[in-house]
Amino acid sequence: MTALIRNASDAAYEITAEQAEIRDAAKKFFMNELHPLQQRMDDEDWWPETAMPALGKMGYLGVTVPPDYGGAGLDYLAAGLVAEELAAANPALGISWLAHDNLCANNIYRNGSEAQRRKYLPKLCAGEWVGALGMTEPGAGSDALGSMRTTARREGDRYILNGTKLYITNGPIADVLLVYAKTDPAKGAHGISAFVVEKHFPGFKVAQKLDKMGYRGSPLGELVFQDCEVPAENRVGDENRGHVVMMSGLDLERAMAAPMSIGIAARALALALDYAKMRVQFGKPIASFQMIQSKLAEMYIELEAARTLVYRVLVACNALDRGEGGRGEIHKLSAAALYAAARACSVCCTEAVQIFGGSGYMRDTEINRLYRTAKLNEIAAGTQEIRKLIIARELIGG
Ligand SMILES: Cc1cc2nc3c(=O)[nH]c(=O)nc-3n(C[C@H](O)[C@H](O)[C@H](O)COP(=O)(O)OP(=O)(O)OC[C@H]3O[C@@H](n4cnc5c(N)ncnc54)[C@H](O)[C@@H]3O)c2cc1C
Numbered sequence: 001m002t003a004l005i006r007n008a009s010d011a012a013y014e015i016t017a018e019q020a021e022i023r024d025a026a027k028k029f030f031m032n033e034l035h036p037l038q039q040r041m042d043d044e045d046w047w048p049e050t051a052m053p054a055l056g057k058m059g060y061l062g063v064t065v066p067p068d069y070g071g072a073g074l075d076y077l078a079a080g081l082v083a084e085e086l087a088a089a090n091p092a093l094g095i096s097w098l099a100h101d102n103l104c105a106n107n108i109y110r111n112g113s114e115a116q117r118r119k120y121l122p123k124l125c126a127g128e129w130v131g132a133l134g135m136t137e138p139g140a141g142s143d144a145l146g147s148m149r150t151t152a153r154r155e156g157d158r159y160i161l162n163g164t165k166l167y168i169t170n171g172p173i174a175d176v177l178l179v180y181a182k183t184d185p186a187k188g189a190h191g192i193s194a195f196v197v198e199k200h201f202p203g204f205k206v207a208q209k210l211d212k213m214g215y216r217g218s219p220l221g222e223l224v225f226q227d228c229e230v231p232a233e234n235r236v237g238d239e240n241r242g243h244v245v246m247m248s249g250l251d252l253e254r255a256m257a258a259p260m261s262i263g264i265a266a267r268a269l270a271l272a273l274d275y276a277k278m279r280v281q282f283g284k285p286i287a288s289f290q291m292i293q294s295k296l297a298e299m300y301i302e303l304e305a306a307r308t309l310v311y312r313v314l315v316a317c318n319a320l321d322r323g324e325g326g327r328g329e330i331h332k333l334s335a336a337a338l339y340a341a342a343r344a345c346s347v348c349c350t351e352a353v354q355i356f357g358g359s360g361y362m363r364d365t366e367i368n369r370l371y372r373t374a375k376l377n378e379i380a381a382g383t384q385e386i387r388k389l390i391i392a393r394e395l396i397g398g
Pocket residue numbers: 099133134135136140141142143166167168169170212215220376379380381382383384385386389
């Protein structure tokens with residue numbers, strides 16, 4: 001085996017030579033091929049259709065899915081390092097990748113039947129199909145389980161879905177969606193089931209594509225299910241056990257979204273550092289002023305403190321069995337990791353714009369894009385407030 005020299009940071013974070021090699025190759029590919037697409041994606045809210053097949057071809061789809069189903073079979077830390085580099089190079093492709101790879105493909109792998117895995121995973125891993133996950137509704141955001149109104153009524157060998165899903169990443173372009181609906185509304189949160197819906201199923205419709213302030217280019221939509229016919233064999237897991245799929249999936253989503261915040265924060269710090277060394281005021285580079293140095297140091301501390309937790313939680317995810325999660329240590333840790341990473345991301349992006357001064361306020365600069373992007377990391381996959389609720393509930397118990 002090639003003896004790669006690990007740098008001090010990799011050693012501190014216990015990143016192996018193999019994981020570092022995967023990360024470095026991903027970084028090179030993402031910076032060369034995907035970073036240049038950002039500007040047009042942001043300006044025109046444009047989705048580059050060749051991106052998913054290109055990611056599939058390079059082995060960056062189905063990263064946590066075993067090779068038997070077409071995936072890369074990486075451990076969660078290596079997969080997180082890929083997510084981090086993708087988000088740093090092109091955040092909008094990063095969030096679409098997360099919805100496709102983690103929310104949809106990995107959930108089907110962890111919870112689906114063998115037939116569902118064989119049918120859906122190879123095409124998702126190749127990037128031939130785009131995946132999405134539909135949980136949020138107009139009246140069901142933070143209280144996604146309790147307030148869910150979408151229903152699935154069993155009729156013979158099919159289910160009939162009725163309802164609306166809102167803010168669905170990849171919704172307008174998805175071929176395959178993992179959708180939650182109430183199969184027994186009287187049972188509340190314990191009456192939910194999960195389904196794989198294909199875009200051509202009768203009764204499925206994209207109601208509208210939504211316009212957002214950051215992550216532009218990643219298509220976001222409102223989806224309508226009007227007597228949508230879903231074959232019974234497309235139910236994922238047992239009937240009325242959808243909350244288990246959802247809650248364990250959310251832990252892994254938070255664990256995998258966290259390194260994306262780290263990637264964006266690291267990119268903001270790198271851009272700010274370059275600018276501070278280059279920009280001259282009062283006859284000196286602004287990096288020579290202690291107030292700017294203080295900002296740079298604080299950004300670094302926030303970032304590295306969060307990174308430490310994020311990497312440890314990704315390692316902990318490796319030990320999760322099928323269907324495990326949604327409560328206990330991993331529930332608390334994944335919420336804490338995403339909270340810390342999202343906060344570090346907001347601090348780094350805000351301070352970076354400050355270091356850029358007026359130029360950071362210009363909409364077409366990369367740092368301005370990152371600043372507009374960062375806010376979502378405090379909102380999606382459970383808001384900062386909900387992450388704190390999860391942590392507090394686990395601490396208090398009961
Ligand atoms: C760009 C984008 C992409 C998204 N992608 C997806 C996706 O792919 N799939 C999907 O299913 N969903 C997706 N979402 C939805 C996202 O997960 C929700 O927006 C999020 O969970 C918050 O729900 P909400 O917007 O309804 O806010 P609300 O739940 O209405 O919350 C509003 C405010 O009240 C606070 N709040 C609510 N309850 C409490 C409480 N008990 N205690 C204290 N404060 C509280 C919240 O923290 C927040 O500050 C996406 C959203 C966006 C904006």
